[in-house]
Amino acid sequence: MKIGYIGLGKMGLGMVKLLLEKGHEVVATDPNEDACNEAKVAGAEIVSNLEEFKDKLPGEKFIWIMVPHNVVDNVIADLSGILNEGDTIMDGGNSNFKETMRRGAELKEKGLVFMDVGTSGGPAGARNGACMMIGGARDKFDKYEQLFKDLSIEDGYAYMGECGAGHYVKMIHNGIEYGMMQAIGEGFEVLKESQFGLDLKEVSRIYNTGSVIESRLTGWLQKAYDEEGVELDAISGEVSHSGEGLWTVEEAKNCVTKSGDVKNIPVPVIEGSLQFRIDSQGNPSYTGQVVSALRNQFGGHSVKKE
Known part of the structure; x- marks a missing residue:
């Protein structure tokens, strides 16, 4: 063509x-x-x-x-x-x-x-x-x-x-993506701070080898650790957000059904992950560094500390 x-x-x-x-x-x-x-x-x-x-x-x-x-x-x-x-x-x-x-x-x-x-x-x-x-x-x-x-x-x-259906499905995809990335970031901050002195690079590897949470996102974190080190020193802990996470939250509150009714559908995980990104401005964290590192891995977003 x-x-x-x-x-x-x-x-x-x-x-x-x-x-x-x-x-x-x-x-x-x-x-x-x-x-x-x-x-x-x-x-x-x-x-x-x-x-x-x-x-x-x-x-x-x-x-x-x-x-x-x-x-x-x-x-x-x-x-x-x-x-x-x-x-x-x-x-x-x-x-x-x-x-x-x-x-x-x-x-x-x-x-x-x-x-x-x-x-x-x-x-x-x-x-x-x-x-x-x-x-x-x-x-x-x-x-x-x-x-x-x-x-x-x-x-x-x-x-x-x-x-409109294609962009709608992609919008919700990005909202789900927010929540998944947030869970990974939070989990790895807990791992990092735990009493066991864990090797986060090895944790990311084993999580991504046959576990229930094996995924492209977990694989990208493993790759980020290879490239940046587990401390992620060069990565910003302040996380930017695109419009699609916000659009997903707004749509959930006013979701038009097939019958034409409007429903308020609770999306606390997606909404919380969006709010985390907003609150991270001026309040960096290791969770934010993990999320930023993932954004860089799959989207090529600029996430280095200024």
Whole structure:
């Protein structure tokens, strides 16, 4: 397939390289000249502005945007003049599902199709095969399924439902992720302070070898200990938070059910993990260092002490 791609950040660039390796043609753009040059070397065709998509993508267009959620509306506005009825825009970033539903409805009125994909796996997943949760028109999912298959780890993609469903499932995924990371951080702080003088590196290894809590997160902590040492001296104990944890807590308090009712669903673990991150600003801890180290391992987030 030949697709347009907007956004060559730490996720987008890796995804473009994977698309090219799978035999797809990519026309890409990004304000970062270095990223564009790297994509060009990999085989992508680079354009300096979105207007060029009009001639570079003949026929029905499929354009993937991988930009921060607060930029999506601007990109859509810039694309509006070059798209034709039936063309598809795919938002692969972490957008709020309510905004995705709004955008989908607005574009539908113009004869355009808006789809959403929640992408998990961080930069490594984007480069080597991610987990993808896809929402939008079912016929477009079927038409472009090979694209999703090529971008995913084996069996790592699925159709979630109407526009907004993909971002909704990814939002809740990130809320769950908050709670899991928090539990690991808290547990390892208790281990660190215990009377036994435990080797935390060895604990992380054994936890990640056949135990009930064996997981990618536990494996990433093991890797962080290998790279940073068990004291995590260079890692900040203040933990940043993205919008998705907050959005999950807000959604739980006002969850619209299939029948249209609104339910308040208690999520004390997720809410507590979000509050911990907020409270950690100016109040660092070893729990925070563990959580920060995990964020760096899977997401490439900057977590070094300033």
